[in-house]
Amino acid sequence: MAASMRFQRWKEASQSGADFSKKGSIDSYIVSLVGFINSQENYFTTSSCSGRVCVYSENNLSGLKKKGCTWLYTTHEYAESGNILDAIKNSEEDAVFKFEPFVLHVQCKTLEDARIMHQVSVESGFRNSGISLGKSGKIITAVRSTHGLEVPLTSHGIVLVSDQYVEYLVKLANEKLEENMRRIDRFFSNLKIHMDQAKGHVSSSKTKNSSLNCGSCGQPITSTHSKGQKPAKHTGHVNPSRTEKNKTEKTQCNGDSKNMESDEIEDIGSLFNT
Structure with missing residues (x-):
């Protein structure tokens, strides 16, 4: 009972608080997905990104990255090579082109809830998903994949690649963005099936055939x-x-410390097999 009440307090605090992300709002492509998860009794989202194409610059000192970076260009939709080329012309440091796929952090009420969320994630194509447990009792499922892309474009303000290569990178990133959207749609669809079955909204015959x-x-x-x-x-x-019968693939559990609370994280991935 105490754990249940604590989870409810965390959920209420999370949903009533301000959005501290750089954008300040949920990405349009996943508004419905995030809303659906937050409407479930045993889940709520703590951070999310639908996926993005960006260019950022960083200043290197003796080969070590300084904290923080300067965003030269970012979009959660299809990128355009002209905008990328304009962005790197203004950089006097080290500009990097990057595609970041969908990522979602979901706090779960119980370990079984986290297992279900992780199972749906992996089956939907997000095979780098994992589960982390904080010492305060917070159970987080991170939904994520590995089809990212990161390429340096300039060094100390000097452009290292041709315009044609930038155009190729943009085409490749846009293709990855399309696949990213398909995986999100698949995840949403599969999650609805699981949630309906868990709540008993599907008849026994329909559940059997779903x-x-x-x-x-x-x-x-x-x-x-x-x-x-x-x-x-x-x-x-x-x-x-x-x-459950064919437990052959161990859960990958690499908690993203940037999206978690300050409490230390204990990796419990080995407890969950898919």
């Missing part, structure tokens, strides 16, 4: 997988109903 979408191709994971059949189109699928 399926998650594959993190690789986006197609449903069908019942044929429970029989060990793996159609060529769905190679590598893992049947959710056999997750």
Whole structure:
């Protein structure tokens, strides 16, 4: 009971407080997703980013990065090479081009709630997701992937690459942004299925036939997988109903200290298998 009340206080404090992010608001593409998670009794979000393309500059001293950086360009939508080229012309330091994929931190009421959130994340394509436990009892699931991109463009104000190469980087980043959006949509869809099943909103027959979408191709994971059949189109699928039985992949749990409270984090990833 005490733990439940403490979680509720944390949730109320988080949702009533100010948004301290640089932007000051939730990214438009994930407003519905964040709202849905926050409407669930056992979850609430603590930080999020839908994904972005940016250029920032940093000043290096004896090979060590100084704290902080200067943002030259950033967008949560498709980038344009002309804007990137204009941005690096104004840099007198070391400018870096970067694509950062979707990241979401969700505080969970119980370890079982965190396990479910992590399972949905991995099955939706966010395979670098993990679970962290703070000494104060806070349980955080970090939803994230590894398809980022980071390339230096200038050194001490000198442009190192051609305009053509910048155009190529922008094209590559925009393609990654498209895949990022598909994964977010898949995650949202799969999360709704899990939440409905958990609340009993789906009839037993419908629940039996409901399926998650594959993190690789986006197609449903069908019942044929429970029989060990793996159609060529769905190679590598893992049947959710056999997750507990086939514990072969250890949870990756690398807590993002920048998005957590100041209390020390204990890695408990080894307790959760998917």
